[in-house]
Amino acid sequence: MSKKSKPKLAVWKFASCDGCQLSLLDCEDELLSVAGFIDIANFPEASRAVSKGPYDLSLVEGSITTPHDAERIHKVRRQSKFLVTIGACATAGGIQALRNFKDVKEFTNIVYANPKFIDTLSTSTPISNHVYVDFELRGCPINKYQLLEVVNAFLNNRKPNISPHSVCIECKRRSSVCVMVTKNIPCLGPVTHAGCNALCPSYDRGCFGCYGPKETTNTSSLAEWFSSNGLKNDEIVRTFRGFNAYADAFRKESEAHE
C-alpha cells in the first residue's frame, strides 16, 4: 500500500443510535492497524478533519426518516464508489420502523409539545429503498469482526465472507442446548440471519432477531410452533416486530397475526 495513496473511508449517520459506527472504535486491538491502510476521510464521530469526496468506501448507518435525509442519501451515494450499509436501521429501518405500522401523526402528538416544529416522514425505511447498495451488513448492533471483514474484503478487492445461514447453525456449532426444545423459550433462531455467534441462547434466552431474516425463511412454520406452545397472537406479533420489524419476512409474518 505504501506507494499508492490510501483508499478514502467515509462514515455517514442517519436515524440511528450510533452503536454500529461505534463498533469501529470498539475494535480496540485493530483500530490503529486499520487506520494504517485506509484514510479516514470523513468520520465526524471520531474526527474534526473532513476531506472532500469522492470516497472509495462509504459506511452508512441509520434509516431514512426525514425529507432532508431522503435527499442527503442521494448525495452520499453520488460521492461513494462503494456503499455499504451497517446495522438493522440501515438494512431494515430499525426499531424506529415501528412507526410504519401506526399513524405517525399520533406518534408525533404523543411525544411533541409543538408538532409543527418537526419535519418527519411517516415511515422509517432502509437505505436500499432509496439508493443502490453494494453490500448490507446486518445486526443490531453489527458484529465488529464482520465489519473488519467487510473493510478487509474491500481493501483486497474480494467479496466479504459473511455467512447467510441461520442462528441455529451457529448455535449447534457452539454446542448450545436448544432453548426452544428443552425449555420452551420462544426463539427466532431458525429464521434469523447468523452473525452474533448465537449469543442469546448461550445466555439461556431465545434469539430476538437482531440480525433480521436469513436468506430463505419459513416464518409461518415457526409461528405455528410458537402458537402450539402457547404464544398468543399479540405475543407473536411483538416477537416478529423487533429491531428488524420492517424486513419483509418478519413484517409479513407479524401482519398475518394481527
Place this chain on the structure above:
Amino acid sequence: MNSKTIKVDYLARVEGEGSLLVKIKDNKVKDVKFKIFEPPRFFEAFLRGRHYTEAPDITARICGICPIAYQMSSIHAMENILGVKIDGQLRELRRLLYCGEWIESHTLHIYLLHAPDFLGYDDAIQMAADHPETVKKALELKKTGNDIVNLLGGREIHPINVRVGGFYKIPAKSEFLIISDRLKWARDAAIETVKWTASLPFPDFDQNYKFVSLSNPNEYPLNEGRLISNDGLDISINEYEDHFIEEHVQHSNALQSLKLKEENYFVGPLARYNLNFDKLSTITKQVANDVDLTPPMNNPFKGIIVRALETLYACDEALRIIEQLDIPERPFVDVEPKAGTGYACTEAPRGILYHRYRIDDEGIIQDAKIVPPTSQNQKQIEDDLLKFVEKNINLQKDELTWKCEQTIRNYDPCISCATHFLKLKFEND
C-alpha cells in the same frame, strides 16, 4: 467593530448530529444555539403496547454508547412498579456492569473525543502518530471496560443479559477473576490518565453551577439514590416531575430541561463529583488530592480530569465487587406483572437518566417518559457558550470556533439520546 458568525454545521467528536451557531454583532453576543438535528425516533410512542420485559432491550437502542444506562433505568423503573427490590450479589453485579460502561464510555471520551482538542489534533489517529503509547494505553483501558460488559452483558453494544429481576445467566466466578488481573492494570492506567489529563492546558472558566445528581448514603451513586443539588434539593425519584420540566424549542429536536424555577442545571461527572466526593474510594480521593482537584470544582473544561477520576473509581469498585463476589444460586428473582406506575433514575456516564412507565395488569406499557442527561444539559451548554464567547470575543474566528466546539464537548453530549420529545403538559396517571 467586531461582528462575526460562528457556524459549525456538523459537530465532530460527539455522539449524534448537532450543530452550533453563534452570532456576534458590535462586540456583543446576539444569539447562541446548540442545535440538535438528529431525526426523532419516537421511542416513548412505540414503547406503548410493548411488554414491560421488552423495555430494557428496546430502550438500549436509544444510545449505542450508553445502552446499559437505559437498561438499568428501565429495569429499576419496572421493578419499582412491581414492588421488587434487588439486593445482595445481584445488586452488586448490576453495579459491576455499570462500572464497565463508565470505564469504556469515559475512556472513549477522554482520549478519543476530547483530548485531541486540548492538544490541537483533529482526532486520536493523528494524536497516535505523536503519542503512540498514550493512544494504545487508552484503547487497552477502554477494552477493559468493554471486557466487563462483554462478560456480564454478552456484548459491548446492546448487551443481552439484563432482565427485569436480574440477569438471564451469570458467568462462573473464574471468568470474573480473569478480568480482575486486567483491572489491576487498568486501575494503574486510570491513575496515569488522571495525572495526564491534569497536565493539559485549561482555560480559566469557573462558573456558578446548579449541580444535580443522585446521592446515596453509603456509596458513590450509580443505580439508585435520592436526587440532590448544591442548592438544597433533596427529593425521591417519583418527585422528579414536580421539580423539573422540559421545553420544546424550535431549533432543537430534543427537549430541553429546566428546573421549575426556570434555571439551568448541570448533570454528569462534575455534578456527581462535587456532590458525592466523600463517597469515592480511598485511592480515588488520594489521587484527586495529588493532582489538587478536590471539590468545589467549577471549571467545565476540567470535566476531563473528573472523568478520569471516575474511571479510576470504576476500576477500583469493579475490583472490590469481583473480590467479594459470591455467585448467586439463581440469576434472577421471579417477577409477575401488575398494573401501576414506576420511576427510576440512574447515573449514566453523562448524568442522570430518568424513566417513568405505566403498565397494565398484563404488563403492557401504557405510557413511557424518558429524560436523558444531554437534554438536561442542553440549556447549560448554551449558557456556557454564551459566557465563553463573551469572555473570548477577540479570538480569531477559527480559534474561537474550535474553542466553542470544545466547550460543547466538555459535556460529552450524546445527541442520539437527547432526541425525542415529550409532552409538556403533565398527564394525570
